[in-house]
Amino acid sequence: MKKLLLNPFEKYGELQLLAVGIILTVAGSILAFYCNARFDGVIDLHFGEGLILSDPFIDNAINIVSLFIFLFILGLIINTKTRIIDVVTTILIARVPFYLLSLVNCTNIMVRIQNNIDPANLYNITFSTLEMITLLVFGLVTILFLIWFVVLLYNGFKTATNIKQTSHKVMFGIAILLAEALSKIILFIL
Structure with missing residues (x-):
């Protein structure tokens, strides 16, 4: 089970992984639509209302x-x-953890919490106990899922390239950050 969750690249062939990846990307995009989630960056997930079905597909x-x-x-x-x-x-x-993370908003609680925040008065924000617990749990789960994403991405990339040197690992991290910047620029333009 650990290998399936952290490094399926050693156990399954590329065609199997490609098929599963495409299916999960489509399913994750549909799930994001119903959970009002936007993947507005390589390592970003935000919630909001008024999404159209194509938004999560374009984001992905x-x-x-x-x-x-x-x-x-x-x-x-x-x-x-x-x-x-x-x-x-x-x-x-590697993007599967983000799709699962969108489930946090399946009852639209994150959008309701967000709507309670007045951007003009950020010094006077009050949350109920349930909202505080929700935000705390969401924050912790997000950190875990972000780590899961990086582990999957690294393990797959390591399998694909036979990466070994520390300098290559640093460049891998930089590549993720550059991809994040590029995705943000493209989404801003659109």
Whole structure:
């Protein structure tokens, strides 16, 4: 079970992972729509009202492409035999924690909490006990799922490129941050 959750890349073939990744991306996008979740950056998830069905699909497409650009280029720098399918499946599978995280808002509680915040008066914010507990749990779960995302992304990338050097690992982290910046720029333009 641990291998399935943290490193499915060693156990399953690229075609199996690709099929599962595509199915989970579609399912995750639909789930995000019903949970009012936006994937508005490679490592971002926000909640809001007024989404249309295409929003999470567009968000995911931008995030996947942004990650692919930087990770594939880095993969070729590390190992010229890096294959496109390996990088794509890595990204598709690694994004699953974000899809699951959107379930936090299935009752729209995060949107209700957000709507109680007056941006003009940030010094006078009050939350009920339930809202405080919800925010605390959401924060902790988010940190765990973000770590899960990075672990999946790293394990898949390591399998795809045979990464070993510390400098490559640092570049991997930088690639994620550059992908985040690119996705934010593209989403801002759209």
